[in-house]
Amino acid sequence: MPVLDIQSLDLSAVVxxxxxxxxxxxxxxxxxxxxADGFAARSGIGQAVTGAVVLGALTSLSGxxxxxxxxxxxxxxxATSNAIGGIAAQTMFxxxxxxVYRRANLEHAAxxxxxxxxxxxxxxxxxxxxMAALLPPVTxxxxxxxxxxxxxxxxLAVRATDRAGRQQNWIPRQTSETRVDQPDEQARRIGVGLPLVLAILGLGAVVGVAGYLISGSALAMASTLGVREGLIGAVLTSTVTSTPELVTTLAAVRRGALALAVGGILGGNTFDVLFMAFxxxxxxxxSIYHTLSPDQVFLVLLAMVMTAVLIFGLLHRERRGFANIGFESASLTVLYAxxxxxxxWAF
Structure with a gap:
């Protein structure tokens, strides 16, 4: 059964x-x-953890x-190219x-x-x-x-991250441009509430269905070009199914929820690795891990290098750089392109 049976539709309907x-x-x-930002305030778990778990998982439903x-x-x-390609695309977001954030380098502030x-x-x-791909294909x-x-x-990582955020055994040095995720005691007294949870889950379901339709229609448009399946997954479907992450990242940045923006991308990327498990x-x-081709292994390594650059930027915390972006943003652009x-061209 195809991913989405819209091959019989004409191009105008697909578009x-x-x-x-x-x-x-x-x-x-x-x-x-x-x-999600309201959930972070009412639950008290913080923007970064909310972005990594709640927002990251929900916006990854389509992929x-x-x-x-x-x-x-x-x-x-x-399947594999869509999962790993989405990580590289979302990091680029x-x-x-x-x-968009003009006050300072995003990684410095967040x-x-x-x-x-x-x-x-x-x-x-x-x-x-x-590593799994190199081991015997035991199932x-x-x-x-x-x-x-x-x-x-x-x-285990979600639990450890949440605990680390609460204990604050290590915190970044505060500067004039640092946006601190301060707890909202009034919001915490209100509590999360069932309506908020249902609204988040409902919107997540809608985003999942919409993302499914985006990927299916993109595949239908691309099929006439004769592009190989792995390339479609790595570049086309991974990008269109990551549209929620782009929207939520820009919306979070414009609202000043910077930790939520970065946490949403990292959390979505982590959840994308679970696409491989699913x-x-x-x-x-x-074993699907033993179907990885050289271009897909290249994608995995590219995602790892891009993530390492992002972590380095969060640690180095360059306040301003060329075009008001940090060196890590420039590096990520070069790496992704x-x-x-x-x-x-190479595979």
């Missing part, structure tokens, strides 16, 4: 689906950011649906956020321990993927042993 779904993601993404559907349909290259820990966990999860009931390990690491369960012929070029 209409793409544009309409994009508008839905745009509207819901902005609203979802506001609700998760795409990867799992592709894996179940027997298209592992699309922080460059756009840095351009530095926080939870975000640095999230980035470190992301690198650990990414590093395990090629239990068609599932590779790494799959439950990825879930376990994610859960896809491994859905992929019945065997070079990586896409390599995928097109």
């Amino acid at each position: 209409a689906i793409f544009l309409a779904s994009g508008l839905v993601v745009l509207l819901c993404g902005v609203r979802l950011t506001r609700l 998760s649906v795409t990867s799992v559907s592709a894996a179940a349909a027997g298209h592992p290259a699309l 922080l460059v756009i956020g840095d351009l 530095a926080s321990l939870p975000n640095m820990l999230s980035g470190s966990v992301l690198m650990i999860l990414l590093g395990l993927l090629p 239990v009931a068609g599932v590779h042993p790494l799959t439950p390990v990825l879930f376990l690491i994610y859960v 896809s491994d369960i859905a992929y019945r012929p065997g 070079g990586g896409v070029a390599a995928l097109v």
